[in-house]
Amino acid sequence: MSETAASETELSFEAGAPTELFDVIVIGAGSGNSIPSPELAGLKIAIVDDGRWFGGTCLNAGCIPTKMFIHPARLVSHLRDAAHLGVTGTASADWAAVRARVFGRIDSISQAGEQYRASGEPNVSLVRERVRFVDESTLVTASGRRLRGRALVIGAGSRPRELRVLPFGPRVISSDDALRLETLPERITIIGGGVVASEFASLYHGFGAKVTQLVRSTVLSSLDADIRATFVAQAGAQWDIREHHDVVDATIPDDATSPIRLVCNTGDVLETDLVLVASGRVPNSDRLGTEVAGFDQELNGRLVVDAHQRVLRAGQALPNVFAMGDIANPHQLKHVANHEARVVAENLRRTLVATSDNEELVSNTLSPVPLAVFSTPEIASFGATLTEARDAGIDAVEVRQDYGGTAWGWALEDQHHFAKLVVDRVQGQILGAHIIGPDAAILLQPLVQAAAFNMPVQGLARGQYWPHPAATEIIENLLLNAKEECNA
Numbered sequence: 001m002s003e004t005a006a007s008e009t010e011l012s013f014e015a016g017a018p019t020e021l022f023d024v025i026v027i028g029a030g031s032g033n034s035i036p037s038p039e040l041a042g043l044k045i046a047i048v049d050d051g052r053w054f055g056g057t058c059l060n061a062g063c064i065p066t067k068m069f070i071h072p073a074r075l076v077s078h079l080r081d082a083a084h085l086g087v088t089g090t091a092s093a094d095w096a097a098v099r100a101r102v103f104g105r106i107d108s109i110s111q112a113g114e115q116y117r118a119s120g121e122p123n124v125s126l127v128r129e130r131v132r133f134v135d136e137s138t139l140v141t142a143s144g145r146r147l148r149g150r151a152l153v154i155g156a157g158s159r160p161r162e163l164r165v166l167p168f169g170p171r172v173i174s175s176d177d178a179l180r181l182e183t184l185p186e187r188i189t190i191i192g193g194g195v196v197a198s199e200f201a202s203l204y205h206g207f208g209a210k211v212t213q214l215v216r217s218t219v220l221s222s223l224d225a226d227i228r229a230t231f232v233a234q235a236g237a238q239w240d241i242r243e244h245h246d247v248v249d250a251t252i253p254d255d256a257t258s259p260i261r262l263v264c265n266t267g268d269v270l271e272t273d274l275v276l277v278a279s280g281r282v283p284n285s286d287r288l289g290t291e292v293a294g295f296d297q298e299l300n301g302r303l304v305v306d307a308h309q310r311v312l313r314a315g316q317a318l319p320n321v322f323a324m325g326d327i328a329n330p331h332q333l334k335h336v337a338n339h340e341a342r343v344v345a346e347n348l349r350r351t352l353v354a355t356s357d358n359e360e361l362v363s364n365t366l367s368p369v370p371l372a373v374f375s376t377p378e379i380a381s382f383g384a385t386l387t388e389a390r391d392a393g394i395d396a397v398e399v400r401q402d403y404g405g406t407a408w409g410w411a412l413e414d415q416h417h418f419a420k421l422v423v424d425r426v427q428g429q430i431l432g433a434h435i436i437g438p439d440a441a442i443l444l445q446p447l448v449q450a451a452a453f454n455m456p457v458q459g460l461a462r463g464q465y466w467p468h469p470a471a472t473e474i475i476e477n478l479l480l481n482a483k484e485e486c487n488a
């Protein structure tokens with residue numbers, strides 16, 4: 001499968017600007033930044049990124065900094081709510097101090113990463129510009145450079161969706177700016193009921209802001225109904241959640257001392273100091289002009305790829321064009337983007353470096369995809385709900401274990417949180433798992449593992465030790481409950 005490498009000095013002159021040739025052009029330095037690997041060291045690689053920060057969303061405005069803020073926010077919230085444990089006292093989180101600590105760390109990692117990419121490896125060039133497609137293998141940068149790759153990797157991610165009634169500006173922000181605020185306003189209104197909205201509502205509440213969450217439909221609408229109901233009850237006791245509220249009109253004075261006025265479809269009128277719009281993320285295929293290259297895409301702009309992460313055109317996989325991450329996956333999650341980057345890097349090696357023709361491309365076969373919502377309460381989930389499994393014609397059963405029914409739950413004095421498992425009654429296979437409560441993301445992992453390795457529930461609980469009285473006994477009991485149902 002190996003092809004001839006691009007020469008270091010080769011330039012192909014066409015009408016207009018000379019075309020710079022590369023073996024691989026990677027668009028997007030988020031997950032794309034991990035594509036250059038020792039196995040690809042013989043290839044001439046360009047990494048192209050026009051981002052405000054180097055390193056993509058997760059590092060600079062997503063997964064990592066949000067959790068670095070959520071941890072102190074939770075410490076405060078837990079202490080506020082600890083009277084039932086006999087713990088009283090006050091605590092507060094200092095926004096400016098946390099912000100300085102978080103970005104003192106993040107920004108220096110981002111800057112060091114950029115410097116390394118710009119000058120750290122002889123085979124890698126960094127192009128800090130926006131690019132657009134000219135054809136399936138050629139890109140033009142904002143300043144007019146033409147770049148051609150023998151192979152292309154599209155990892156251009158997604159961006160926050162803007163609402164017509166609430167265009168972004170100094171007082172209507174997206175998650176890109178939500179952690180970089182100089183000071184936290186007294187009142188914040190968050191638009192959306194998804195993961196970003198729910199995590200930021202919890203975060204700002206922990207820091208002491210008065211939060212209102214306006215949700216057009218229902219909060220976390222793709223999740224299990226019991227999980228959602230518990231979340232709304234628990235979160236609603238902390239901040240103001242209004243489901244079925246759509247903003248139909250907004251007055252946003254330039255003067256920050258005058259309140260923003262939001263009018264909802266319900267007739268509710270709200271005054272607030274700042275609005276965070278968290279209404280989903282749009283794949284960046286339009287910024288790249290991928291339609292010029294004729295790539296297949298969904299109506300929402302998501303590129304269509306095959307199991308080897310190759311982009312399709314008219315239903316056929318293009319041999320040397322790969323896509324990964326938010327631009328190509330309905331699961332806009334970093335662990336998914338990271339795995340796809342590993343698949344792409346290996347397939348680039350097999351396509352451009354391997355000397356044997358026997359090396360088939362690797363496929364992306366990982367499942368299920370877990371999701372964790374790091375709000376308070378925390379949620380973690382994968383796979384089908386009971387309704388979805390039964391709708392798919394499976395003889396499915398659901399079991400539940402309350403935190404409060406275990407020794408760890410006694411330590412927490414827990415009365416609200418639980419784990420649910422959806423199982424194929426005949427085979428014992430795990431079809432879905434849904435947890436709400438402290439450390440839900442950690443508790444989910446043994447179930448992800450069992451499902452990923454096709455381990456039936458029979459034997460899982462009693463075939464191993466579970467440290468007593470750790471929170472994992474919630475999962476041990478859940479599996480015992482499932483085994484009972486499967487034996488019935």
Ligand SMILES: Cc1cc2nc3c(=O)[nH]c(=O)nc-3n(C[C@H](O)[C@H](O)[C@H](O)COP(=O)(O)OP(=O)(O)OC[C@H]3O[C@@H](n4cnc5c(N)ncnc54)[C@H](O)[C@@H]3O)c2cc1C
Pocket residue numbers: 027028029030031032048049050051052055056057058059061062063064066129130131132155156157158175196284287288324325326327331332333334335336337
């Ligand atoms: C607030 C928030 C919290 C999140 N928390 C989590 C979490 O806890 N766990 C989790 O799994 N996921 C989380 N995510 C999702 C996760 O951040 C994304 O799934 C992941 O970062 C996507 O990676 P990517 O490589 O596809 O894109 P990105 O990291 O966004 O990288 C794409 C890059 O391409 C560049 N680019 C785009 N268009 C062009 C162009 N035309 N020319 C040049 N460059 C271009 C962009 O500037 C950007 O740097 C969160 C997201 C947000 C917004």
Ligand SMILES: NC(=O)c1ccc[n+]([C@@H]2O[C@H](COP(=O)([O-])OP(=O)(O)OC[C@H]3O[C@@H](n4cnc5c(N)ncnc54)[C@H](O)[C@@H]3O)[C@@H](O)[C@H]2O)c1
Pocket residue numbers: 163191192193194195196197199215216217218219220246247278279280281331332333371372373374
């Ligand atoms: N912990 C995590 O893993 C984590 C954290 C944050 C974000 N993410 C990822 O980032 C992605 C984006 O998150 P998100 O919360 O922005 O999107 P989302 O798709 O989860 O939620 C979007 C929300 O906006 C609402 N909405 C859509 N259009 C609207 C409109 N016109 N007016 C009002 N509301 C509208 C939807 O009803 C929904 O509640 C998610 O897919 C998620 O996977 C993951």
